[in-house]
Amino acid sequence: MPYYNEKQIEQARDMDLLTYLRYHDPTELIHLSGGVYTTRTHDSLKISNGKWMWWPQGIGGASALDYLIKVKGYRFTQAVGMILGTEADKFALSEKKKIENKERKARQLEMNEGHLYPKRICECCGKEYWPTKHHQKYCSKLCGSRMYSAINAGRDLSEKEGYKYYMKTCAICGKEFWPTGAAQLTCSTECQKKRISNNHKESYLMLKESITIKSQD
Numbered sequence: 001m002p003y004y005n006e007k008q009i010e011q012a013r014d015m016d017l018l019t020y021l022r023y024h025d026p027t028e029l030i031h032l033s034g035g036v037y038t039t040r041t042h043d044s045l046k047i048s049n050g051k052w053m054w055w056p057q058g059i060g061g062a063s064a065l066d067y068l069i070k071v072k073g074y075r076f077t078q079a080v081g082m083i084l085g086t087e088a089d090k091f092a093l094s095e096k097k098k099i100e101n102k103e104r105k106a107r108q109l110e111m112n113e114g115h116l117y118p119k120r121i122c123e124c125c126g127k128e129y130w131p132t133k134h135h136q137k138y139c140s141k142l143c144g145s146r147m148y149s150a151i152n153a154g155r156d157l158s159e160k161e162g163y164k165y166y167m168k169t170c171a172i173c174g175k176e177f178w179p180t181g182a183a184q185l186t187c188s189t190e191c192q193k194k195r196i197s198n199n200h201k202e203s204y205l206m207l208k209e210s211i212t213i214k215s216q217d
Helices: 006-014 017-024 064-070 076-084 086-111 141-152 189-216
Strands: 029-033 036-039 045-048 051-054 059-061
Touching (some): 006 076, 017 029, 017 036, 017 045, 017 076, 064 076
Antiparallel strands (some): 029 036, 045 051, 051 059
8 A cells, every 4th residue: 555645645635626637637627617617427516616516416525635535436545646646647557558458359359250369279189179268278178188198197196196196397497396286387376477477478479470461461
């Protein structure tokens, strides 16, 4: 949770709603007449003479801080951060990322006939299929189970040393470990995060390559 000193809090309290909206969210502000304004989200909320009033709810105040807490529902520290700019910047960055992710997903669906990932060949049966996960290797759980059995066929059960699964080698760091699930590929949370990051990079490069090929066509 962010910490703000008394001077910063006082600065936030001093900002009126009209000034805040003009500076941080101008598209939300609508001029009615003279010195009277309203907001795009709540047209029954009026701003005038340095104060604001949301008539249907019976809520009003003099500062932007009151508005952010009472109307927008932010916590006190969040509201202070929005006025000072810190939380506003985070929110803008978050919204930008959401838009970028949505656009990337739309491109992937368009490139892959309504699927997130391109077609693959099942490593067990050789059948072509649409994967639902980036790291998916088999077209079904049955093929995954068959492959696992084939890989471990003939192995001595004593190799498990009391564990449920055979020892594996981490796909990231190469360290040997005892998995807690048949599909586990990494030895630790750190390696799992690195693997996910690598998968995201690979997906991005595959998408970029697909878009380049399509544009050349």
